[in-house]
Amino acid sequence: MAVMKVIEVLANSEKSWEDATKKAVKQAAKSVKNIKSVFVQSQSAVVNGDDVTEFRVNLKITFEVN
Numbered sequence: 352m353a354v355m356k357v358i359e360v361l362a363n364s365e366k367s368w369e370d371a372t373k374k375a376v377k378q379a380a381k382s383v384k385n386i387k388s389v390f391v392q393s394q395s396a397v398v399n400g401d402d403v404t405e406f407r408v409n410l411k412i413t414f415e416v417n
Contacts, residue, residue, distance in 0.1 A: 353415050354416045355387070355413050355416065356416050357412065358411070359410070360409075361375075361407065362408050363407045364405070365404065365406070368391070368394050368406045368408050371407060371408045372408050375389070379412050384414065385415040385416075385417070389412050390410065390413070393408070394408055
């Protein structure tokens with residue numbers, strides 16, 4: 352039986368929600384091993400004038416505990 356743990360992570364990107372998600376996983380992987388999945392809980396964006404300037408994601412990252 353595997354024991355799994357879930358952490359919540361917030362990330363942002365100037366490119367896209369996908370890029371923000373990838374950045375979050377790469378950063379989390381520096382201190383968390385055995386990441387198995389990521390669930391995008393919510394997405395938002397910052398608007399400045401008539402331009403989207405930042406994409407934000409709220410993620411749940413699941414990893415296996417040894």
